[in-house]
Amino acid sequence: MQQTVSSSLLPLAEALAKIHQIVAPITATEIVPLNHAINRVIAQDVFSTIDVPGSDSSAMDGYALCFHRTADHLQFEVIGEITAGMAASFSLNQGQAARIMTGAPLPPNTDAVVMQENVIADDKVVELKSLPIRNANIRRSGADICRGETLLRPGERLTAARLMLCASAGIDTVEVYKKIRVGIVSTGNEVIEPGTPLSQGMLYDCNRIGIASLLQPLNVEVTDYGIVPDRLAALQTVFTQAESEVDVLISSGGVSVGAADLVKEALSQSGQIDFWKVAIKPGKPFALGRIGTLLFCGLPGNPVSAFVTAQKLVIPAIKQLQHELMPHPIEGYFIHAKLMRDIDRQPGRQEFLRANLSQNEQGELVVxxxxxxxxxxxxxxxxxxCYIVVPAEVSRIAAGNFVDVEPF
Known part of the structure; x- marks a missing residue:
């Protein structure tokens, strides 16, 4: 399928906007147990069917007190003990207390819980230095989660904290979008596998391991298509195989303008190119296209360029495919730090300078x-x-100025 693609450089924000328009999120879902759901994306609202905590309970190890009619009474009769998991089998009357453990349900008529460190106690009497304020150290029923409350919404990614939230409400399975299948391939006659003898002019392939590692937090299924030589037929064979096996194919190398850079030609013949060349540094020669329903992402061969374009362009595309809610706007998540050395550069592309962020003796962030x-x-x-993010039009930044920094 031959087509004409503009060779002008696309600003990163416009490239991301195009990805947002082009990539259609999947709709297929499945139900999985919580212990297999880390980093999956929720497909349906998750509601709580219980209150958490389920009853008024103690937030401390100490003593539950009843003093509602006597404000200056500092000695209390200890009439029992309640541990976590027990039901309170008695009520407190004025001037009475119960030994209680963290998380244990409160006996009726409890006004407050006092920490055990703040009392003098024996088996029968507890003496306070002063009364606690009413409701001190009490967790009310439903204080964390109310019955019927929405815990998670579609598009939210299941972090460890969100899995804990579900489990605390008694939920053991969740409906999530199906896993995205991602293929990774490196191209080039000069690229060989690490661990094999290195002859003159050859390079070890580091891009596949880097890309696969960047994708790991997205919980995708990765298929490794290995290394493909710079031959049009070999590339098209991988494209055809990947079309039937994966949802996304990520290649590295072969997307520039050299005689051996055949990925763009193979993609033009097998599918379509949506855009090519992005105004970022490193990472200008990036191609996005489709082969049937397969999303294709062509990364540069230089390893740092491949890493940066995978971060800035491929990961947002896969997150959209996974149906994850994307923060908006994408820009604006930088911190500001004082520049320690001058930056002199050729303007024209937004640049992500590799840098080190620290704090100086005055407590300032410096980079x-x-x-x-x-x-x-x-x-x-x-x-x-971190990256120092330099706007496309800037040619020089003197030391001492504040710059935008994106921590890793």
């Missing part, structure tokens, strides 16, 4: 760009803990 900013300099990426 220093790594010395090596080549799109092949992986060590700088591995040592960095």
């Amino acid at each position: 220093a760009p790594q010395a090596k900013q080549s799109s092949a300099a992986l060590q700088a990426l591995a040592l960095a803990n």
Whole structure:
């Protein structure tokens, strides 16, 4: 399928807007147990059928007190003990107390719970230095969750805290969108597997492991298509196979303008290209397209470029495919830090400089760009803990100015 694609560079915000228009979220769902649901995306509202806590309970180890008619009474008769999991089998009357443990249900007529560290007690009497305020250290029924309350909504990703929330309400299964199947392939005659002998002119493939690791928090099913040589027929064979096996195919290499960069041509013949070239650095030669219903993401071959474009473009596309609610606007999640070294650069593309963020002796956030900013300099990426985000039109930023920083 031949088509004409503009070679002009697309700003990142416009590329993300196009992804939002192009990528249709999946609709298929399944029900899974909580212990298999981490990082899945909720497909239906999750409601609580109970109050949490289910009854008024103690927030402390201490003593439940009844003093509602005597404000200056500091000695209380201990008439029993209640531990977590027990039902309160007695009520308190004025001037009475009960030994109680954290989470245990309160006996009727409890006005407050006093911490055990704040009393003098024996088996029969507890003496206070002063009365606690009414309702102190009491967890009221439904204080955390009310029966019928919406706990989660469609599009929310199940984090560890959200799984705990579901479990606390007695929920053991959730309906989620089906897993996205993602294929990963590297291209190039010069690329070989790590662990094999390295001959002159060859490079070890590090892109597949990096991309697969970036995708791990999205809980996708990954198919590794290995390394494909720079041959049009070989690329088309992988494209055809992937179309029947996965929902997304991510390739690295072969999307630039060299004689051996055949991914764009193979994609044009097998499917369609929606856009090519994005105005970011590193990562300009990025291609997004489709082969039938398969979403194709073509990353640059240089490892840092592949890493950055996977972060900035592929992950948002997969999140949309998964039906995850995306924050809006996408911009504006930066922090500001004082620049420690001058930045001089060629304007024209938004740049993500690998850098290190720290705090100086005055408590200020300061940031220093790594010395090596080549799109092949992986060590700088591995040592960095943030990006300095430089607007496309900026050519110089002097040390001492504040810059936008995106922590890893």
